[in-house]
Amino acid sequence: xxxxxxxxxxxxxxxxxxxxxxxxxxxxxxxxxxxxxxxxxxxxxxxxxxxxxxxxxxxxxxxxxxxxxxxxxxxxxxxxxxxxxxxxxxxxxxxxxxxxxxxxxxxxxxxxxxxxxxxxxxxxxxxxxxxxxxxxxxxxxxxxxxxxxxxxxxxxxxxxxxxxxxxxxxxxxxxxxxxxxxxxxxxxxxxxxxxxxxxxxxxxxxxxxxxxxxxxxxxxxxxxxxxxxxxxxxxxxxxxxxxxxxxxxxxxxx
Amino acid sequence: xxxxxxxxxxxxxxxxxxxxxxxxxxxxxxxxxxxxxxxxxxxxxxxxxxxxxxxxxxxxxxxxxxxxxxxxxxxxxxxxxxxxxxxxxxxxxxxxxxxxxxxxxxxxxxxxxxxxxxxxxxxxxxxxxxxxxxxxxxxxxxxxxxxxxxxxxxxxxxxxxxxxxxxxxxxxxxxxxxxxxxxxxxxxxxxxxxxxxxxxxxxxxxxxxxxxxxxxxxxxxxxxxxxxxxxxxxxxxxxxxxxxxxxxxxxxxxxxxxxxxxxxxxxxxxxxxxxxxxxxxxxxxxxxxxxxxxxxxxxxxxxxxxxxxxxxxxxxxxxxxxxxxxxxxxxxxxxxxxxxxxxxxxxxxxxxxxxxxxxxxxxxxxxxxxxxxxxxxxxxxxxxxxxxxxxxxxxxxxxx
Ligand SMILES: Nc1ncnc2c1ncn2[C@@H]1O[C@H](COP(=O)(O)OP(=O)(O)OP(=O)(O)O)[C@@H](O)[C@H]1O
Ligand SMILES: [Mg+2]
Numbered sequence: 031x032x033x034x035x036x037x038x039x040x041x042x043x044x045x046x047x048x049x050x051x052x053x054x055x056x057x058x059x060x061x062x063x064x065x066x067x068x069x070x071x072x073x074x075x076x077x078x079x080x081x082x083x084x085x086x087x088x089x090x091x092x093x094x095x096x097x098x099x100x101x102x103x104x105x106x107x108x109x110x111x112x113x114x115x116x117x118x119x120x121x122x123x124x125x126x127x128x129x130x131x132x133x134x135x136x137x138x139x140x141x142x143x144x145x146x147x148x149x150x151x152x153x154x155x156x157x158x159x160x161x162x163x164x165x166x167x168x169x170x171x172x173x174x175x176x177x178x179x180x181x182x183x184x185x186x187x188x189x190x191x192x193x194x195x196x197x198x199x200x201x202x203x204x205x206x207x208x209x210x211x212x213x214x215x216x217x218x219x220x221x222x223x224x225x226x227x228x229x230x231x232x233x234x235x236x237x238x239x240x241x242x243x244x245x246x247x248x249x250x251x252x253x254x255x256x257x258x259x260x261x262x263x264x265x266x267x268x269x270x271x272x273x274x275x276x277x278x279x280x281x282x283x284x
Numbered sequence: 285x286x287x288x289x290x291x292x293x294x295x296x297x298x299x300x301x302x303x304x305x306x307x308x309x310x311x312x313x314x315x316x317x318x319x320x321x322x323x324x325x326x327x328x329x330x331x332x333x334x335x336x337x338x339x340x341x342x343x344x345x346x347x348x349x350x351x352x353x354x355x356x357x358x359x360x361x362x363x364x365x366x367x368x369x370x371x372x373x374x375x376x377x378x379x380x381x382x383x384x385x386x387x388x389x390x391x392x393x394x395x396x397x398x399x400x401x402x403x404x405x406x407x408x409x410x411x412x413x414x415x416x417x418x419x420x421x422x423x424x425x426x427x428x429x430x431x432x433x434x435x436x437x438x439x440x441x442x443x444x445x446x447x448x449x450x451x452x453x454x455x456x457x458x459x460x461x462x463x464x465x466x467x468x469x470x471x472x473x474x475x476x477x478x479x480x481x482x483x484x485x486x487x488x489x490x491x492x493x494x495x496x497x498x499x500x501x502x503x504x505x506x507x508x509x510x511x512x513x514x515x516x517x518x519x520x521x522x523x524x525x526x527x528x529x530x531x532x533x534x535x536x537x538x539x540x541x542x543x544x545x546x547x548x549x550x551x552x553x554x555x556x557x558x559x560x561x562x563x564x565x566x567x568x569x570x571x572x573x574x575x576x577x578x579x580x581x582x583x584x585x586x587x588x589x590x591x592x593x594x595x596x597x598x599x600x601x602x603x604x605x606x607x608x609x610x611x612x613x614x615x616x617x618x619x620x621x622x623x624x625x626x627x628x629x630x631x632x633x634x635x636x637x638x639x640x641x642x643x644x645x646x647x648x649x650x651x652x653x654x655x656x657x658x659x660x661x662x663x664x665x666x667x668x669x670x671x672x673x674x675x676x677x678x679x680x681x682x683x684x
Binding site: 204208209212213233234235255256258259 | 635636
């Protein structure tokens with residue numbers, strides 16, 4: 031299977047500090063790829079490179095097998111890549127529909143009327159089997175943490191994206207809301223999207239992922255299938271960059 | 285030489301297939317039915333006309349016409365007119381629902397069941413009362429075409445008698461017969477094992493739609509399950525098949541309610557989890573299980589160890605099932621949804637160590653899409669089975 035998104039040899043420095051070293055990363059349609067690593071390993075930075083927020087210093091960026099230039103969030107969105115950032119951007123004083131269309135009202139030169147926007151928002155939430163929000167005209171400030179994540183994810187899906195990247199969507203949530211978000215993540219992939227899930231919680235990672243990519247000090251230690259590894263191996267990859275035959279040898283992936 | 289099926293048999297089969305289609309997939313255009321069923325347009329028209337005349341479906345112009353040209357008529361189930369009663373007898377609750385053709389829950393009543401000694405009257409009484417209340421509220425032109433119940437226990441295929449139910453405290457209960465007598469609707473009450481029916485529900489309407497080989501695991505007080513192989517439920521010789529909760533995973537392990545030792549149910553059921561977490565006694569049921577998962581999430585190491593232990597046995601059980609049945613999907617329902625999500629690292633580590641590599645490579649592990657209604661939805665599907673097999677005959681009987 032061809033990855034929908036593939037990065038090769040990505041380097042990224044902030045001033046004198048190199049944060050990503052020769053990173054490879056592939057994500058596939060219909061699958062959830064978990065991106066794991068200790069605090070500061072470079073997960074959010076990698077995702078921001080994918081999203082065009084940080085320009086990469088060197089390396090290849092391929093989308094559906096073809097090299098592309100992604101220099102801005104607009105470029106990424108144009109390819110069908112949507113990212114829900116760790117510090118997620120919803121506007122409290124707007125309702126769900128307004129949030130889902132924020133910054134997109136004039137896409138492709140078409141001005142959407144309120145009724146159409148409302149129907150599209152409702153249909154998207156419905157297609158994701160989201161039944162927890164009472165009214166799509168509710169202000170986002172009145173939503174719970176889990177519902178806010180849900181709306182952010184639905185916003186990502188609304189635009190027919192091909193890749194959805196979620197940076198720690200369950201970090202601030204209780205168990206019941208985490209369960210709903212995880213099930214939503216799984217549903218997105220089952221509908222054919224490529225989903226990247228960043229999480230520090232190994233139960234979340236094993237519950238829904240098909241692949242696991244482990245970053246260690248800015249290097250991709252290993253990209254494995256979830257059906258081929260144990261919890262202990264993944265923890266080793268995260269904490270030492272190695273586990274048996276897997277992982278880095280002198281900083282180079284096996 | 286055996287003669288082929290008669291015209292009449294073919295017609296009956298096609299009527300059932302068309303009705304099943306709109307029952308499960310919802311309103312469908314004639315054009316789509318033509319291509320999906322592989323029949324020609326005039327046959328679809330004739331079948332639809334028969335079902336319409338019987339009041340089982342209705343034909344309408346589609347709401348939105350995206351394309352230009354003459355729109356194909358949409359065939360929709362008569363959900364408000366044709367319905368069944370679905371009953372769910374769980375350890376902790378009794379539910380009755382009126383479910384329309386197409387699967388919509390039109391009305392629903394639920395009450396808590398006390399845990400304790402089994403009394404047939406205490407189960408049949410409230411359910412019959414619920415059904416009567418709901419029946420009184422129906423319009424005169426509605427018609428009930430079936431009644432079925434999901435029962436937390438082993439149900440004999442031949443007579444619908446509940447032969448065992450260790451967690452209900454029931455043995456040899458003629459539940460279906462008594463329920464039918466009390467309902468007095470002139471309809472038999474079909475009874476099925478709750479987890480078997482939930483498996484079918486997930487296959488027909490839940491996370492397993494389109495998936496023909498599926499193993500469903502249901503956590504209540506005990507652990508039940510259902511195996512769907514090649515699209516059909518594996519019932520076994522007498523209908524007791526699929527009792528995955530009584531697969532022995534730990535011969536030196538904990539005593540099980542069935543009298544054996546180390547059954548999957550004894551190692552991963554509600555009691556095992558609560559005891560391992562040092563919380564058995566104060567609180568029971570789903571809330572107690574959720575409390576353990578929450579505590580583990582907040583860093584409680586006893587709760588974490590309990591979940592990890594239970595997850596390990598669950599992984600071993602799933603590994604065995606995967607090796608035997610090679611399912612495309614394993615679904616965790618009931619309280620096992622929470623247990624799986626809270627111990628997935630353990631479950632999958634064990635699975636990856638113990639299941640055969642080719643069988644686990646494409647395996648999909650999923651949580652229930654129907655949630656706590658899976659058993660009830662399964663009962664509704666069982667109740668619809670007759671009318672879907674022979675629509676006109678069943679409707680004629682029900683209407684008379
Ligand atoms: N804009 C920036 N300027 C300078 N350094 C940065 C910048 N963004 C990130 N870094 C550094 O890059 C490294 C990787 O950070 P990043 O946020 O990608 O980690 P992470 O894997 O997402 O961690 P966490 O799990 O804590 O979210 C850290 O050392 C961080 O301090
Ligand atoms: Mg981060």
